[in-house]
Amino acid sequence: MVGSGPRSLGRLLRRALPAVTGVAAVVLDAAPLPDAAPDAVAPFLLVIVVFYWTLHAPELMTPLVTFLLGLLFDALTGGPLGLTALALLLARGLLSSRQRALMAQPAAVLWASFAIAAAAVETMRWLLATLYWLHPFRLEPLAAEFALTVLSYPLLAWLLGRVRGMVPRIRHVSGD
Numbered sequence: 001m002v003g004s005g006p007r008s009l010g011r012l013l014r015r016a017l018p019a020v021t022g023v024a025a026v027v028l029d030a031a032p033l034p035d036a037a038p039d040a041v042a043p044f045l046l047v048i049v050v051f052y053w054t055l056h057a058p059e060l061m062t063p064l065v066t067f068l069l070g071l072l073f074d075a076l077t078g079g080p081l082g083l084t085a086l087a088l089l090l091a092r093g094l095l096s097s098r099q100r101a102l103m104a105q106p107a108a109v110l111w112a113s114f115a116i117a118a119a120a121v122e123t124m125r126w127l128l129a130t131l132y133w134l135h136p137f138r139l140e141p142l143a144a145e146f147a148l149t150v151l152s153y154p155l156l157a158w159l160l161g162r163v164r165g166m167v168p169r170i171r172h173v174s175g176d
Helices: 003-017 017-030 045-057 062-077 085-098 099-103 107-133 141-163
Strands: none
Touching: 003 017, 017 062, 045 062, 045 085, 045 099, 045 107, 045 141, 062 085, 062 107, 085 099, 085 107, 085 141, 099 107, 107 141
């Protein structure tokens, strides 16, 4: 069984790929924009990663992983801890109940479903931040971030699909 150590480690690392791609998305989302564009908006990559892995590997993008990624995002961006985690968990919960049906749909339907999920997450984050700070924030940056996020989905989903090829498939044992 000496040979099973590195193989087991490799398998464990491959199973961690959804979480690793989530951390990469958080880091990119939290990275400061160039000084020349202080008011610029960027796509919210974390919501793409969570949506993708919740559909394609829900056993690896668990509620705990989703929560921790949201918490990490809030910690790195200086937002109220738990705000993004809560929004992602609620969207994940809605998505999980429709996972099988969505997997059978063409890419255009997945993209439209993502747009709905992203709108829900963005709206919930805006609403929770407004309630937390008792200050209604402008909707224009939210709309721009949403549009960039939806437009970024096909490319990032394609890249995540390439990564998914490295993730081992979970085999379920039948009850017989």
